[in-house]
Amino acid sequence: MLDSALSAVRGLGRRVTDRIWRLGFASRFFLMTLVYSGTSFRRFFLTIREIYFTGVLSLIIILVSGLFVGMVLGLQGYDTLQRYGSSEALGILVALSLVRELGPVVAALLFASRAGSAITAEIGLMKATEQLSAMEMMAINPIARVVAPRFWAGVISMPLLAALFSAMGIFGGYLVGVQLIGVDEGSFWSQMQASVDFREDIVNGVIKSAVFGVIVSWIAVFEGYDSEPTAEGVSSATTRTVVTSSLAILAADFILTAFMFRG
Amino acid sequence: MNRMTLDLWVGFFVAIGLGALLFLALKVGNLASASTGETYVVKAKFDNIGGLKVRAPVKSAGVVVGRVADIQFDSNTYEAVVAMAIDGRFKFPRDTFAKIRTSGLLGEQYVGLAVGGDTEMFKAGDVVKKTESAMVLEDLIGQFLFSKAAEGNDKK
Numbered sequence: 001m002l003d004s005a006l007s008a009v010r011g012l013g014r015r016v017t018d019r020i021w022r023l024g025f026a027s028r029f030f031l032m033t034l035v036y037s038g039t040s041f042r043r044f045f046l047t048i049r050e051i052y053f054t055g056v057l058s059l060i061i062i063l064v065s066g067l068f069v070g071m072v073l074g075l076q077g078y079d080t081l082q083r084y085g086s087s088e089a090l091g092i093l094v095a096l097s098l099v100r101e102l103g104p105v106v107a108a109l110l111f112a113s114r115a116g117s118a119i120t121a122e123i124g125l126m127k128a129t130e131q132l133s134a135m136e137m138m139a140i141n142p143i144a145r146v147v148a149p150r151f152w153a154g155v156i157s158m159p160l161l162a163a164l165f166s167a168m169g170i171f172g173g174y175l176v177g178v179q180l181i182g183v184d185e186g187s188f189w190s191q192m193q194a195s196v197d198f199r200e201d202i203v204n205g206v207i208k209s210a211v212f213g214v215i216v217s218w219i220a221v222f223e224g225y226d227s228e229p230t231a232e233g234v235s236s237a238t239t240r241t242v243v244t245s246s247l248a249i250l251a252a253d254f255i256l257t258a259f260m261f262r263g
Numbered sequence: 264m265n266r267m268t269l270d271l272w273v274g275f276f277v278a279i280g281l282g283a284l285l286f287l288a289l290k291v292g293n294l295a296s297a298s299t300g301e302t303y304v305v306k307a308k309f310d311n312i313g314g315l316k317v318r319a320p321v322k323s324a325g326v327v328v329g330r331v332a333d334i335q336f337d338s339n340t341y342e343a344v345v346a347m348a349i350d351g352r353f354k355f356p357r358d359t360f361a362k363i364r365t366s367g368l369l370g371e372q373y374v375g376l377a378v379g380g381d382t383e384m385f386k387a388g389d390v391v392k393k394t395e396s397a398m399v400l401e402d403l404i405g406q407f408l409f410s411k412a413a414e415g416n417d418k419k
Contacts, residue, residue: 048269048270048273049269051273051276051277052269052272052273052276055273055276055280056272056273056275056276059276095291099287099291157276159280159284160276160277160280160281160283160284161280163280163283163284163287164279164280164283166283166287166291167283167286167287167291168283170287170291189290192291193290193291193292196291196292197292197318198288198292201292202284202287202288202291202292206284
């Protein structure tokens with residue numbers, strides 16, 4: 001009885017210590033990535049190659065889902081707004097919800113599952129097949145050669161993808177609202193322009209997506225680098241990347257929103 | 264994939280990403296219509312500003328000519344002091360009337376400027392002499408009930 005209670009407490013303590021240990025290692029790893037990124041920028045084509053894999057190949061999923069999210073917003077928004085006789089405000093509803101929240105958050109969630117998991121799996125497999133150790137043997141720093149280009153590619157791609165998502169969503173809302181349902185085109189755009197502020201809404205959305213880019217890329221490269229060098233370890237690291245970064249995105253979104261939109 | 268086509272794709276990606284940002288800034292946001300030019304600040308004192316907020320538009324003849332820059336409370340006169348940043352291209356006479364209006368039934372509140380006939384124009388830091396406060400629904404209903412009650416008394 002006492003033994004089982006003791007072992008339960010011991011297990012809990014070990015798990016908590018383990019988490020804190022990992023958090024500390026993750027922070028040190030983040031700093032090391034920043035320190036060695038100068039070295040990796042001298043060979044910038046490595047980063048460009050990674051932008052191709054994380055950014056360009058995510059274009060299709062971002063554009064298509066942005067279009068559909070905007071179209072759904074157009075339908076749902078019209079349905080509610082026309083009850084209050086203000087269906088001209090559809091432009092405001094679509095643009096503000098996309099630029100402030102849905103654009104950065106949904107694009108980051110898609111990015112985490114599309115590109116983040118791929119980064120983790122790639123680095124994890126490099127570790128499992130001892131390619132990272134081989135680099136160290138050749139006096140090549142794996143953080144500068146493998147980790148930093150992938151990290152920066154994610155940080156650069158994320159704001160661009162979020163902006164594309166928002167732009168595509170607004171186009172989708174325009175398609176459904178103006179072309180399909182027949183909201184007046186002039187008031188759709190002019191009301192949108194009158195109430196979307198460049199500094200307050202658009203710049204804050206870009207800042208949000210840049211922060212999400214740092215979070216997702218950091219978690220992805222860290223989970224890959226820290227994964228157990230087995231097939232099972234790589235698969236569980238990939239799962240952890242998607243779960244942890246999704247939770248981190250939503251939590252960070254709440255904190256950033258609380259700072260940005262209090263007025 | 265060799266490096267040349269890869270560069271092309273990444274360049275394409277960055278270009279359309281920046282294009283989307285430009286679209287958001289110009290077509291969706293108000294960067295194009297927001298004047299980056301000179302503004303001058305004119306103050307106005309109101310008994311009650313209702314739901315007026317900082318950055319609310321200042322309109323004359325329905326056209327946006329400026330924005331509310333700041334709202335303060337004057338503890339000497341117990342009035343609200345509204346600072347309005349008005350576009351430097353537009354000059355208004357010194358006896359211009361400032362009223363707080365509501366756009367639509369439930370819309371946002373803005374400051375309307377009704378132009379007077381003075382030959383002298385506002386300078387930066389001037390105070391608007393004539394103001395009209397926001398319409399408060401409760402006060403209106405109260406006045407209406409009061410006048411109804413007064414009518415009832417007259418009939419007796």
